[in-house]
Amino acid sequence: xxxxxxxxxxxxxxxxxxxxxxxxxxxxxxxxxxxxxxxxxxxxxxxxxxxxxxxxxxxxxxxxxxxxxxxxxxxxxxxxxxxxxxxxxxxxxxxxxxxxxxxxxxxxxxxxxxxxxxxxxxxxxxxxxxxxxxxxxxxxxxxxxxxxxxxxxxxxxxxxxxxxxxxxxxxxxxxxxxxxxxxxxxxxxxxxxxxxxxxxxxxxxxxxxxxxxxxxxxxxxxxxxxxxxxxxxxxxxxxxxxxxxxxxxxxxxxxxxxxxxxxxxxxxxxxxxxxxxxxxx
Numbered sequence: 001x002x003x004x005x006x007x008x009x010x011x012x013x014x015x016x017x018x019x020x021x022x023x024x025x026x027x028x029x030x031x032x033x034x035x036x037x038x039x040x041x042x043x044x045x046x047x048x049x050x051x052x053x054x055x056x057x058x059x060x061x062x063x064x065x066x067x068x069x070x071x072x073x074x075x076x077x078x079x080x081x082x083x084x085x086x087x088x089x090x091x092x093x094x095x096x097x098x099x100x101x102x103x104x105x106x107x108x109x110x111x112x113x114x115x116x117x118x119x120x121x122x123x124x125x126x127x128x129x130x131x132x133x134x135x136x137x138x139x140x141x142x143x144x145x146x147x148x149x150x151x152x153x154x155x156x157x158x159x160x161x162x163x164x165x166x167x168x169x170x171x172x173x174x175x176x177x178x179x180x181x182x183x184x185x186x187x188x189x190x191x192x193x194x195x196x197x198x199x200x201x202x203x204x205x206x207x208x209x210x211x212x213x214x215x216x217x218x219x220x221x222x223x224x225x226x227x228x229x230x231x232x233x234x235x236x237x238x239x240x241x242x243x244x245x246x247x248x249x250x251x252x253x254x255x256x257x258x259x260x261x262x263x264x265x266x267x268x269x270x271x272x273x274x275x276x277x278x279x280x281x
Contacts, residue, residue, distance in 0.1 A: 005270075007167075007202055007223035008251065008261035009046040010039040012243040014229030015058030015089045016175060022232045024242050027052050029071035036072045036080055038244035039227075043251035045264045046081040047072065048110065048225060058089045060096065062103035069106070081139065081264050081271075083108035086115065094119040098129050101138075108139035108271075110169065113153050117161075127161040134163045139271045141167045141202070145174075147188035154190075154198040167271060168199045169225065172213050173206035180207030183216035191220060200270075208233040210246075215253050226250050 012026050012035045019025055026035040036047050051068045053059040069082055084106040086097040094116050101109055116126050133140055142162070144150045150170070156162045170189050173181035185205070190197045202223035205213035210231040214224040227243045234240050234249070251261065262270065 004218075004221075004257075004259045005262045005266065006218055006254075006259055007046055007225075007267055007270075008044050008247065009048050009083070009202065009223070009225040009227075010035075010044040010243055010247050011048040011204065011225050011227035011229035012036075012039065013050050013227075015050045015052075015085075015087055017228060017232070018056060022228060022239065025228055026243070027056065029068045032068050033071040033075040035243050037075045038242065039247050040076050040080055042244040042247035043261050044080065044247050045261050045267050046083055046108070046225075048083045048085065048227070048229070050085055050087070050229070058087070058091065060086065060092055060100035062100060065104050065106070079264050081108050081267055082106065083110055083139070083141070085110050087112060088115050094121040094126070098126070101133070102129075105136060106138065108141070109133070110141045110143055112143040112145075113149055113156070114145070117152075117156065123156075123161055127163075130161075131163055137272060139167075139268065141169050142199075143169045143171060144189075145171045147190070147193060150190055150198065157198065164199070165272060166199050167223070168197065168201045170201060170203045170217075170222075171205075172203055173230075175206070177206060180209035181205035181213050182209050183213050185213065186217060186220070191222065204230055206230045208235055208237045211235045211249060211253060214250055215257075218254055218259050219257055224250060 017025050026032045051059055051064045065084055084104055117123055142153055144153055172185035186192055202225055203217035204225040214226055218224050226246050232240055240246055
């Protein structure tokens with residue numbers, strides 16, 4: 001039997017943490033490039049990248065992204081899929097988020113359903129933007145924070161406002177929550193509540209429960225995202241030494257289950273041709 005092959009994404013920085021939170025947090029193009037190489041060696045096939053402005057703040061500036069991506073590519077070539085984000089963090093409107101992606105045209109991008117639809121851009125214009133990404137073969141991942149958001153994503157796809165193929169990221173927990181994420185946080189989402197998902201799915205999680213959550217997700221057919229964006233701790237509650245350590249721990253935990261990461265090229269092919277699961281249930 002063929003062993004499962006998954007996306008193992010590293011999310012090394014996010015838009016909120018600073019060097020005061022962890023001295024190994026990569027915030028510059030050079031440090032992102034070093035981290036990318038380390039995470040690749042540890043088993044990652046995708047890097048989920050946030051960039052910062054001169055004051056260290058989260059930014060969607062296309063030129064800043066291009067500088068970071070160029071540094072990463074010089075270090076790892078095409079051996080990692082590079083994913084940009086449109087996360088607003090309270091700084092950006094939907095119109096600014098769309099303009100940022102159009103200015104960058106990344107290989108892959110993560111989009112939060114709640115930040116694009118029903119805001120300052122008409123839904124029809126958002127749909128036209130998403131069709132542009134489809135024509136450009138941009139690898140699109142939709143972020144959902146709850147079962148209700150996932151149901152909204154499915155409804156938008158059924159209305160033709162979201163084209164396929166796409167992948168979904170389930171976020172287990174929140175920044176600043178009082179408890180770590182647990183595998184039980186997966187249960188409201190479609191693979192567990194409805195028996196199947198609307199699209200290929202991945203999970204990320206907060207706090208020292210991150211590893212347990214991601215092993216559970218992979219065991220039940222999901223893909224995984226790990227790193228300092230959501231969690232700076234080991235499962236034992238100690239500060240992790242690096243993003244690569246987190247990636248390596250996850251890969252080692254999945255090896256006894258015969259779950260292995262794809263290569264970046266395998267991931268690109270799988271992303272562009274996932275099964276069509278957007279039909280009405």
